[in-house]
Amino acid sequence: MKISARNVLPGTVISIVRGPVTTEVTLEIAPGVQIVSTITTTSAASLNIVEGGRAYGIIKASSVMVGTD
Amino acid sequence: MKISARNVLPGTVISIVRGPVTTEVTLEIAPGVQIVSTITTTSAASLNIVEGGRAYGIIKASSVMVGTD
Amino acid sequence: MKISARNVLPGTVISIVRGPVTTEVTLEIAPGVQIVSTITTTSAASLNIVEGGRAYGIIKASSVMVGTD
Amino acid sequence: MKISARNVLPGTVISIVRGPVTTEVTLEIAPGVQIVSTITTTSAASLNIVEGGRAYGIIKASSVMVGTD
Amino acid sequence: MKISARNVLPGTVISIVRGPVTTEVTLEIAPGVQIVSTITTTSAASLNIVEGGRAYGIIKASSVMVGTD
Amino acid sequence: MKISARNVLPGTVISIVRGPVTTEVTLEIAPGVQIVSTITTTSAASLNIVEGGRAYGIIKASSVMVGTD
Numbered sequence: 001m002k003i004s005a006r007n008v009l010p011g012t013v014i015s016i017v018r019g020p021v022t023t024e025v026t027l028e029i030a031p032g033v034q035i036v037s038t039i040t041t042t043s044a045a046s047l048n049i050v051e052g053g054r055a056y057g058i059i060k061a062s063s064v065m066v067g068t069d
Numbered sequence: 070m071k072i073s074a075r076n077v078l079p080g081t082v083i084s085i086v087r088g089p090v091t092t093e094v095t096l097e098i099a100p101g102v103q104i105v106s107t108i109t110t111t112s113a114a115s116l117n118i119v120e121g122g123r124a125y126g127i128i129k130a131s132s133v134m135v136g137t138d
Numbered sequence: 139m140k141i142s143a144r145n146v147l148p149g150t151v152i153s154i155v156r157g158p159v160t161t162e163v164t165l166e167i168a169p170g171v172q173i174v175s176t177i178t179t180t181s182a183a184s185l186n187i188v189e190g191g192r193a194y195g196i197i198k199a200s201s202v203m204v205g206t207d
Numbered sequence: 208m209k210i211s212a213r214n215v216l217p218g219t220v221i222s223i224v225r226g227p228v229t230t231e232v233t234l235e236i237a238p239g240v241q242i243v244s245t246i247t248t249t250s251a252a253s254l255n256i257v258e259g260g261r262a263y264g265i266i267k268a269s270s271v272m273v274g275t276d
Numbered sequence: 277m278k279i280s281a282r283n284v285l286p287g288t289v290i291s292i293v294r295g296p297v298t299t300e301v302t303l304e305i306a307p308g309v310q311i312v313s314t315i316t317t318t319s320a321a322s323l324n325i326v327e328g329g330r331a332y333g334i335i336k337a338s339s340v341m342v343g344t345d
Numbered sequence: 346m347k348i349s350a351r352n353v354l355p356g357t358v359i360s361i362v363r364g365p366v367t368t369e370v371t372l373e374i375a376p377g378v379q380i381v382s383t384i385t386t387t388s389a390a391s392l393n394i395v396e397g398g399r400a401y402g403i404i405k406a407s408s409v410m411v412g413t414d
Contacts, residue, residue: 168237
């Protein structure tokens, strides 16, 4: 499936923290660059993500803010 | 200001496409890794972002999905 | 690609309204049930969506609210 | 109250999974078409949603992505 | 309709900026406290919002970040 | 850091409800006007927010809906 989300970032799963409803997944998408995601625990189970495995961080452009110093 | 958003990714502004209400900003956050953001045109003006300048892509963890092959 | 978004709803493209940065896409996902999406105009172009074509509406569970009468 | 969210989808509550902070609610909005929502457990309590009851799934258009095969 | 969004803030419409697809609406929700919203231009039209009129800003709790100095 | 989010609302922390992954934070941003946020429990810890302390509610304009009676 091709998706309209402008940001589809391949990476490696660094950590998975499971809660009863929500699970936090951290990906490394470049050396030293991490992205943290919260998804449902059901999704995490159905995706079969494991620490050390490959995964994508996917983000809709309208969810990305910009900051400057 | 310190912000709860788990993802604050420093990068370089690659392109800016301005519409009447919405502006699209592309950042390079690592060699070959780009992030696209849509913000209001008013925000883009007040941030003084320029192509080639430094900026952050900021994303709340609950806005990040995970995908696998 | 398999995605963590809990809502992947197949449907038919009913209408496409293009703006300079943002495009509005309406899908029919069941008889009489429509879903409206706004994506970047760049995404709409790269997806090659056309009126009458098949497409999915994809929604992260954390973006869905619940209402009652 | 009338709301700007373009997607207000009536349905039936199929399941409710309560966590300490987040609750997952699944609605059937057409035969065989389900929508999953995560809301705060406080909201779920104040809405008095029950399995088998009527409810709406409400989604802002900017939260809907589009995918194609 | 009762809605799960935890934040339903009554206010006065201060300004409306219409684009071809997206419209920006500013509300004053307390003396000197404004909230800016972007909605589809179609929604803005169907809500009949006018400058000086009453309206609510509605925000899902998962869309609110927290910052500290 | 300056941020594109159009809504940066200073207030006082009224309550904090911690779950294993998600924490709910309530701010008072004007007399009698509260905003509820859900952030990751990790973020809540790193921000050192405490009841009675000062904090900002931060919201991207595209996450704000508008309602009318």
